[in-house]
Amino acid sequence: MKSIASAPGKIILFGEHFVVYGMKAVLCSIDKRITATSQFIDEKVIRIRSSLGESEISIDSLDNLGKVQQKFMKPFFYVAQKAIKENSIKNGIEIVLESEIPPGVGLGSSSAACVAVTASVNGLFSKLSKKDVVKIAIQAERTIFEQNSGADSSVSTFGGLVSYDLKNGFGDITSRNDLNFIISNSAQVHNTQDVVRQVRIFKEKNEDLFNRLCREETDIVDDATSSLKENDLHKLGSLMLKNHDLLKQIGVSTEKIDLLVHEAKKTSYGAKITGAGGGGCIISLVDNSNSEDTLNNLRKISDCFVTKIDYSGLRYS
Numbered sequence: 011m012k013s014i015a016s017a018p019g020k021i022i023l024f025g026e027h028f029v030v031y032g033m034k035a036v037l038c039s040i041d042k043r044i045t046a047t048s049q050f051i052d053e054k055v056i057r058i059r060s061s062l063g064e065s066e067i068s069i070d071s072l073d074n075l076g077k078v079q080q081k082f083m084k085p086f087f088y089v090a091q092k093a094i095k096e097n098s099i100k101n102g103i104e105i106v107l108e109s110e111i112p113p114g115v116g117l118g119s120s121s122a123a124c125v126a127v128t129a130s131v132n133g134l135f136s137k138l139s140k141k142d143v144v145k146i147a148i149q150a151e152r153t154i155f156e157q158n159s160g161a162d163s164s165v166s167t168f169g170g171l172v173s174y175d176l177k178n179g180f181g182d183i184t185s186r187n188d189l190n191f192i193i194s195n196s197a198q199v200h201n202t203q204d205v206v207r208q209v210r211i212f213k214e215k216n217e218d219l220f221n222r223l224c225r226e227e228t229d230i231v232d233d234a235t236s237s238l239k240e241n242d243l244h245k246l247g248s249l250m251l252k253n254h255d256l257l258k259q260i261g262v263s264t265e266k267i268d269l270l271v272h273e274a275k276k277t278s279y280g281a282k283i284t285g286a287g288g289g290g291c292i293i294s295l296v297d298n299s300n301s302e303d304t305l306n307n308l309r310k311i312s313d314c315f316v317t318k319i320d321y322s323g324l325r326y327s
């Protein structure tokens with residue numbers, strides 16, 4: 011028996027980094043997915059196979075996460091060990107991951123993988139609700155990234171266009187906007203935890219400035235929430251540029267990213283970093299009137315593609 015589940019990547023429209031300190035973020039899941047396929051195997055191991063490598067650990071001990079060599083796989087082993095313990099089984103489990111989401115560029119590939127693996131592994135026993143999946147997926151991701159806000163896993167599980175903050179969790183943004191974004195990849199791979207750590211250092215050295223930027227971010231997110239309801243693309247675009255400026259001030263932009271935003275600004279409604287920054291991707295807000303021109307412009311300097319909001323989130327198949 012195979013248990014298959016898939017979960018989408020995400021983009022952050024507003025509020026990355028500030029969300030770690032309690033501010034609200036606005037994010038949506040995108041039409042690029044990771045699929046996890048799990049099955050029982052006779053060997054007494056948990057085995058993970060993905061295009062980024064293969065790794066296995068014995069199930070003789072269910073307390074050996076420290077032995078995992080490829081750190082990004084630790085959350086998946088955590089999920090499988092937890093399921094084996096809770097269901098007292100003697101078999102091993104093999105998990106195969108297939109991804110359409112480029113890794114390490116701010117599109118939520120690790121959270122989507124945690125969500126897909128949680129649903130797929132537990133689906134071998136009984137299908138979990140989305141609420142239960144997201145709880146375990148966040149715990150799993152925290153085995154390698156303790157400060158993670160949970161925003162990425164939440165949007166990947168529930169899908170759609172949502173707000174998220176640490177206190178209230180996930181909130182639906184009622185209008186079902188049909189927004190189109192161009193994602194341009196700077197090809198500068200980042201490590202989210204390192205960039206989050208850098209921002210913490212910045213905050214500790216610049217408390218007053220950081221508090222002021224948090225207040226500015228809150229105003230941007232409030233205005234963005236109203237503009238989303240009114241589908242005001244011009245306003246949204248200018249708020250994205252303002253948000254990019256805040257991200258520059260906390261030091262998570264790069265020359266390449268600023269160049270991409272500068273070029274995107276010429277034809278799109280607005281553009282900004284999405285996700286942790288330190289490289290990664292930018293998003294540009296477009297519609298039919300300016301999508302082609304923006305793509306042609308950005309393609310000269312980066313890999314890019316058009317994306318739409320995914321409204322389904324986690325899917326079992």
Ligand code: MEV
Nearest residue numbers: 026027158159161285286
């Ligand atoms: C990463 O996609 C988003 C950050 O805000 C970190 C987090 O929310 O956990 C940078």
